[in-house]
Amino acid sequence: xxxxMSTINQVATxxxxxxxxxxxxxxxxxxxxxxxxxxxxxxxxxxSYSPNQAARSLASNKTYTIGLVASRIDTAYYGPAxxxxxxxxxxxxxxxxxxxxxxxxxxERDAVDFLIKRQVDALVIITNFLSEEEISQINLRCPVFVLxxxxxxxxxxxxxxxNFAGGEMATQYLIDKGHKKIATVTGPLWKHDAYQxxxxxxxALQQADLALHFQLEGNFSANSGMTHMQxxxxxxxxxxxxxxxxxxxxxGALHVCAEQGIKVPEDIAIIGFDDLDMSKYxxxxxxxxxxxxxxxxxxxxxxxxxxxxGAHFPLKTTFSPELIxxxxx
Amino acid sequence: xxxxMSTINQVATxxxxxxxxxxxxxxxxxxxxxxxxxxxxxxxxxxSYSPNQAARSLASNKTYTIGLVASRIDTAYYGPAxxxxxxxxxxxxxxxxxxxxxxxxxxERDAVDFLIKRQVDALVIITNFLSEEEISQINLRCPVFVLxxxxxxxxxxxxxxxNFAGGEMATQYLIDKGHKKIATVTGPLWKHDAYQxxxxxxxALQQADLALHFQLEGNFSANSGMTHMQxxxxxxxxxxxxxxxxxxxxxGALHVCAEQGIKVPEDIAIIGFDDLDMSKYxxxxxxxxxxxxxxxxxxxxxxxxxxxxGAHFPLKTTFSPELIxxxxx
DNA sequence: GGTAATTCTGTAACCGATTAAAATAAATCA
DNA sequence: TGATTTATTTTAATCGGTTACAGAATTACC
Numbered sequence: 001x002x003x004x005m006s007t008i009n010q011v012a013t014x015x016x017x018x019x020x021x022x023x024x025x026x027x028x029x030x031x032x033x034x035x036x037x038x039x040x041x042x043x044x045x046x047x048s049y050s051p052n053q054a055a056r057s058l059a060s061n062k063t064y065t066i067g068l069v070a071s072r073i074d075t076a077y078y079g080p081a082x083x084x085x086x087x088x089x090x091x092x093x094x095x096x097x098x099x100x101x102x103x104x105x106x107x108e109r110d111a112v113d114f115l116i117k118r119q120v121d122a123l124v125i126i127t128n129f130l131s132e133e134e135i136s137q138i139n140l141r142c143p144v145f146v147l148x149x150x151x152x153x154x155x156x157x158x159x160x161x162x163n164f165a166g167g168e169m170a171t172q173y174l175i176d177k178g179h180k181k182i183a184t185v186t187g188p189l190w191k192h193d194a195y196q197x198x199x200x201x202x203x204a205l206q207q208a209d210l211a212l213h214f215q216l217e218g219n220f221s222a223n224s225g226m227t228h229m230q231x232x233x234x235x236x237x238x239x240x241x242x243x244x245x246x247x248x249x250x251x252g253a254l255h256v257c258a259e260q261g262i263k264v265p266e267d268i269a270i271i272g273f274d275d276l277d278m279s280k281y282x283x284x285x286x287x288x289x290x291x292x293x294x295x296x297x298x299x300x301x302x303x304x305x306x307x308x309x310g311a312h313f314p315l316k317t318t319f320s321p322e323l324i325x326x327x328x329x
Numbered sequence: 330x331x332x333x334m335s336t337i338n339q340v341a342t343x344x345x346x347x348x349x350x351x352x353x354x355x356x357x358x359x360x361x362x363x364x365x366x367x368x369x370x371x372x373x374x375x376x377s378y379s380p381n382q383a384a385r386s387l388a389s390n391k392t393y394t395i396g397l398v399a400s401r402i403d404t405a406y407y408g409p410a411x412x413x414x415x416x417x418x419x420x421x422x423x424x425x426x427x428x429x430x431x432x433x434x435x436x437e438r439d440a441v442d443f444l445i446k447r448q449v450d451a452l453v454i455i456t457n458f459l460s461e462e463e464i465s466q467i468n469l470r471c472p473v474f475v476l477x478x479x480x481x482x483x484x485x486x487x488x489x490x491x492n493f494a495g496g497e498m499a500t501q502y503l504i505d506k507g508h509k510k511i512a513t514v515t516g517p518l519w520k521h522d523a524y525q526x527x528x529x530x531x532x533a534l535q536q537a538d539l540a541l542h543f544q545l546e547g548n549f550s551a552n553s554g555m556t557h558m559q560x561x562x563x564x565x566x567x568x569x570x571x572x573x574x575x576x577x578x579x580x581g582a583l584h585v586c587a588e589q590g591i592k593v594p595e596d597i598a599i600i601g602f603d604d605l606d607m608s609k610y611x612x613x614x615x616x617x618x619x620x621x622x623x624x625x626x627x628x629x630x631x632x633x634x635x636x637x638x639g640a641h642f643p644l645k646t647t648f649s650p651e652l653i654x655x656x657x658x
Numbered sequence: 659g660g661t662a663a664t665t666c667t668g669t670a671a672c673c674g675a676t677t678a679a680a681a682t683a684a685a686t687c688a
Numbered sequence: 689t690g691a692t693t694t695a696t697t698t699t700a701a702t703c704g705g706t707t708a709c710a711g712a713a714t715t716a717c718c
Contacts, residue, residue: 005448007704018668023706030707033666050446054386055704058673063383065426074412074623076607079403086402086429095447097394097424100415111419117379118424119334222610251610258612278405281551281580283587283612294403336674347698352676359677362696384674387703 006047015043026051064094066304067115067142071101071108071128076276077248077293081126081147084297092305092313094121105129116142122308124300128220132192143308147300148291149192156307159299159317163193166289166321167200167243170271173287173323174241175208179269183213183239185228185249187220194220197245197273213239218249225252233260240268241329247272247279250286254328258283269329284327292319335376344372355380393423395633396444396471400430400437400457405605406577406622410455410476413626421634421642423450434458445471451637453629457549461521472637476629477620478521485636488628488646492522495618495650496529496572499600502616502652503570504537508598512542512568514557514578516549523549526574526602542568547578554581562589569597570658576601576608579615583657587612598658613656621648 012019017036024030025040032040043049057063068085070078086096099115101108108129115123122143125135135151138144144151147159174182184201187194198215205212216231218224225244229252232238244250250272257264264270264284272279275290295316302313341348346365353359354369361369372378386392397414399407415425428444430437437458444452451472454464464480467473473480476488503511513530516523527544534541545560547553554573558581561567573579579601586593593599593613601608604619624645631642 009704019705020669020707021667024667027706030667031665036666052387052704053447054383054392055673056706057383058381058387058675059704059706061673061706072412073402073415074405074408074606076403076405076408079405079408082427083401083403083429083431086427087431090428090443095426095428095443098411098415098427099419099424100412102412102416114419114424118382222607226610251607255610255612255614277403278551278580278607281555281584283584285584338674348675349677349699350697353697356676359697360695365696381674384703385676387705388674388676390676390703 067120080294081297084294088298088301163196164200167197171201171204179241184243187245222252225249229253229256271329287329290322396449409623410626413623417630492525493529496526497533500530500533508570510568513572516574551581554578558582558585600658616658619651
């Protein structure tokens with residue numbers, strides 16, 4: 001490969017100890033006399049030694065590698081999640097192999113298989129297609145961690161977010177603004193987060209004695225936002241406000257509005273969900289519910305380090321939605 | 330870790346051969362008698378064997394792992410690049426460890442060190458801060474591949490894109506639209522791509538016997554687009570068209586325009602560069618020059634597989650810009 | 659001071675592959 | 689058919705760590 005790296009044997013020789021001792025100094029589990037330890041550390045520094053991962057994995061039967069399956073990694077939603085996981089795990093001196101599902105169920109399955117074959121110590125799955133049951137099955141093969149969802153058997157393997165409260169909050173805001181005819185474009189309702197946001201929406205309306213103007217089921221993509229907005233504008237009885245279950249669909253919708261000369265929020269108010277990075281630069285900027293994905297991803301990684309490797313990072317396991325008021329509603 | 334996986338020894342026993350033979354069947358370099366080979370393959374299937382990566386790495390002194398350093402992975406620009414690299418390498422049965430630079434020079438350096446310590450076989454660097462000289466240095470420690478740039482000593486290690494032609498194309502389009510007062514907000518001019526785009530812009534103006542109205546140096550961020558747009562609007566002598574060196578800055582600028590009631594393209598035309606996914610959903614949708622990042626990233630990965638592992642993927646090493654006309658100009 | 663308990667360190671067996679070198683089997687040729 | 693060549697397979701060393709076990713050095717205690 002490249003210039004030969006120094007090995008544990010060289011360190012041992014230089015420090016005048018056996019390689020077992022060096023290994024102990026490194027791992028820190030068995031006690032080593034202070035004087036010996038510092039001699040070893042010096043040798044390590046002198047040789048700028050760093051242990052060979054392959055050898056270490058082979059001997060310990062751990063890969064120190066975590067697999068991250070993301071439905072895609074090239075979108076505004078998954079990027080921060082991947083980023084948060086990566087940062088935290090690198091801090092814990094583990095590394096992350098990312099495998100993208102390339103936006104399909106088959107792709108996600110391939111990614112999972114690939115990573116398990118690579119013998120990762122654990123998986124972080126941020127999926128768009130895998131069902132909870134399937135995740136449960138995967139979890140039997142390799143410990144799985146998820147964020148913003150759950151799966152049977154993974155009760156202590158997830159970081160949760162109160163999507164219900166978020167849906168309620170978004171809708172309540174529209175109600176507070178005086179809207180009576182509120183519609184919602186949800187995500188795929190078989191998905192936990194999408195469904196909870198929808199239920200939260202209903203709850204808020206009910207409490208205000210309002211009826212949901214109507215509901216459409218989208219798929220979280222910009223295209224789906226466009227299509228649905230299009231069809232909404234063709235209706236006789238337009239809503240005065242729409243709650244889109246994520247910002248991406250809201251972006252698609254805003255685009256359609258702009259094209260058709262519909263003023264937002266004057267003609268129709270639009271609220272999104274997620275608070276993507278780009279949402280604030282949109283015109284109009286998007287009023288939304290913040291889902292702190294990056295922080296949640298970080299927390300997931302810490303949870304994983306604690307649970308799989310016996311680390312002791314302090315944990316925050318539940319995150320709450322936050323209303324971000326901007327121009328679109 | 331998990332249920333014990335089958336080993337090469339088990340396969341060998343089941344097939345009635347030595348493990349060396351199994352290894353050969355797998356690697357395919359030394360010939361194996363057909364009859365033996367099929368017996369081995371059967372055994373492999375029966376045990377659903379897949380080789381232990383750690384053992385393989387240790388013995389062969391290769392990790393079959395590529396490190397991907399991206400300045401960030403949570404933005405619209407780097408996402409597709411990371412995705413393209415990942416997909417191609419996974420197809421080549423290698424895996425990718427991603428390390429994000431978290432948007433700083435220090436971070437990028439850390440990421441590089443981390444990956445080299447992990448003994449990756451090669452690095453793909455998509456940087457925002459590392460200088461060509463520094464990349465050159467890194468290349469001495471571990472083979473480096475880059476896209477949309479070069480570095481001394483890396484002449485056959487990059488996939489190139491004609492940024493000059495792109496800058497010219499963008500500017501020419503504005504000229505063709507009849508604009509006389511054309512300004513540009515460039516990227517950091519020490520960066521090769523930013524500088525080339527700028528030169529291309531100048532060339533086009535020169536050929537049309539026009540003077541550049543003025544030039545400002547941005548840093549490719551949305552914020553920088555906003556700030557510069559702000560200052561442009563405060564000028565006495567506003568340009569009628571602006572060429573932003575990337576879409577992200579253009580987005581920031583559009584946001585400012587919308588806030589200030591400036592009509593795009595009527596009052597000021599804006600053209601971007603990159604053609605990010607989101608650019609078409611903006612209002613107005615962004616006229617831009619397409620930089621096929623995903624494809625280029627894929628090509629980079631193939632180049633790497635050929636060069637580092639002796640694969641023979643067909644290669645496309647140069648990509649060309651393409652004008653995407655939308656609403657903003 | 660002697661023995662037991664405790665702390666520290668070394669020995670050596672693994673982990674599961676790759677790969678040179680040696681051994682064997684099969685094919686070719688006179 | 690026996691000697692050569694050539695094709696195939698096995699043997700065994702090796703990669704660089706971890707870790708159970710045993711031995712040595714210290715410390716504690718009577």
